[in-house]
Amino acid sequence: MPEISSYLDELAREVAQSFGESAGSSITFQHHGAVLRVASSDEASARCDQVESRLHSGPCLQAMETQEAVVVPRLADLTEWPEWREQAVHEGYVSAVAVPAPVAPDVAVALNVYFMRAEGWDDGMLAVAQQHARAIARAVQGRLVLLTAAHAANEVRAAVGRRVTVEHAVGAIMHCNACTPDEALEVLRRTCADVDVSLETAARIVVGVLSGAPTGSRTRLDER
Numbered sequence: 001m002p003e004i005s006s007y008l009d010e011l012a013r014e015v016a017q018s019f020g021e022s023a024g025s026s027i028t029f030q031h032h033g034a035v036l037r038v039a040s041s042d043e044a045s046a047r048c049d050q051v052e053s054r055l056h057s058g059p060c061l062q063a064m065e066t067q068e069a070v071v072v073p074r075l076a077d078l079t080e081w082p083e084w085r086e087q088a089v090h091e092g093y094v095s096a097v098a099v100p101a102p103v104a105p106d107v108a109v110a111l112n113v114y115f116m117r118a119e120g121w122d123d124g125m126l127a128v129a130q131q132h133a134r135a136i137a138r139a140v141q142g143r144l145v146l147l148t149a150a151h152a153a154n155e156v157r158a159a160v161g162r163r164v165t166v167e168h169a170v171g172a173i174m175h176c177n178a179c180t181p182d183e184a185l186e187v188l189r190r191t192c193a194d195v196d197v198s199l200e201t202a203a204r205i206v207v208g209v210l211s212g213a214p215t216g217s218r219t220r221l222d223e224r
Contacts (some may be wrong), residue, residue, distance in 0.1 A: 003220065007139065007143075008038050008039030008040045008136065008140075009040065009041075009134075010140060011027070011039065011135065011136050011139060012025045012026060012027050012039045012040050012041040012045075013041045014132075015041065015129075015132045015205055016041035016042070016045075016113075016199075017041075017155065018172065019115070019125075019128075020131070020161065022042070022115055022116040022117050023041075023115055023116075024041050024042045024044055024045035024093070024113075024114040024160060025040065025041045025045055025111060025112060025113045025114065025115060026040040026041070026045040026046055026048065026049035026112045026114075027040070027049075027109060027111055027112075027136055027208065028052060028053060028060045028061075028064075028068075028107070028109065028110045028112065029037040029108075029109050029140065030050050030064050030107065030108050031106070031107050031191060031205065031209070032107070032190075032191055032194035032195045033190050033191065033193075033194040034114060034187045034190050034191040035052075035053045035056055035061065035071065035177075035187070036053060036173060036177060036186070036187070036210075037049040037050050037053045037175045037176050037177055037178075038176055038207070038209070038210060044091040044092070044093070044114070045091075045112065047058070047087060047091060047115050047178070048084060048087050048088045048091060048093070048112070049112055049176055049217045050176075050178040050179075051083050051084045051087045051129075052081075052084050052112075053176070053177040053179075054177055054178070054183065055083055055084070055148045056083055056093075057083075057084070057193050058081045058084040058098075058112075059072060059081065059084070059096065059097075059098035059110075060098040060100075060110035060112050061131065062084065062098070062208075063098040063099060063100040063110045064100045064109075064110045066100075067100050067108075068100070069097060069099045069100070069126055069129070069130070070097065071096040071097045072095055072096045072097065073095050073118065073121065074094065074118060075088050075089050075093060075094060075095060075096065076094075079212065081204070082194065088114060089196075090092070091114075091115055092116050093114040093115060094115055094116055094117055094118050094120075095114075095115045095117070095118050096112060096113065096114045096115065097112070097113050097121055097126070097129055097176070098110050098111070098112050099111045099113075099126070099129045099130050099132070099133040099134065100133065101130075101133035101134050101137035102137065103137045103141050104141070106194075106195075107140075108137075109133065109136050109137050109140055110133070110134055111133040111136060111220060113129055115215065125182075128224060139178055140209065143208065143209060145149075151179075155160040164186070165200055165203045165207070166199055166200060166203045168203070168207055169188060169202070169204075169206040169207050170184045170185055170188065170202035170203075171205060172206060172210050173178075173188070173206060174185050176210065187206075188203060188206065189202075190201045191205065191206075
């Protein structure tokens with residue numbers, strides 16, 4: 001599914017390049033409790049963030065919850081999030097940082113930057129990471145689509161059909177989080193419960209965010 005989150009993949013690659021050859025980066029998106037790894041600069045950092053998304057636990061989740069950066073200067077010394085730490089060490093990473101940025105109420109992104117060397121994170125480096133995170137949040141803001149249940153149902157019936165839209169969203173979530181169909185469907189159901197929208201509306205939100213494609217009738221989030 002190469003078209004999914006291509007615009008965010010490009011942003012993730014720009015982040016990694018700005019920090020040098022030993023860096024990788026990945027972007028995680030949280031919408032009303034649903035967590036998706038939406039883009040990465042490379043496969044190694046993608047696998048690390050997929051562990052966080054599947055387990056709903058890790059530095060980027062904490063960063064989004066507290067709205068504060070989480071710095072891990074030495075992964076080998078970390079006692080929290082053992083599954084994520086194990087995956088990151090397996091990929092050859094030595095240090096990492098997670099930087100959050102709000103998008104809207106109950107919507108946030110977090111940027112994870114991984115290094116294959118120990119990093120002494122100073123205020124300047126954190127400022128650069130935070131600048132990148134804010135730019136990513138603005139990109140998501142510009143594409144995030146919120147649909148009413150009635151509009152979503154009408155558009156789904158008029159276009160490709162309710163079932164196809166949900167299946168598309170499930171496939172997108174499986175691709176992003178490296179999870180099973182049941183786990184992907186649970187992500188959609190969690191969104192439905194938290195936001196009180198239909199399954200079809202949740203599916204349209206996910207597909208709209210990941211593809212960046214216009215979806216007709218919509219409500220655009222105000223820029224923060």
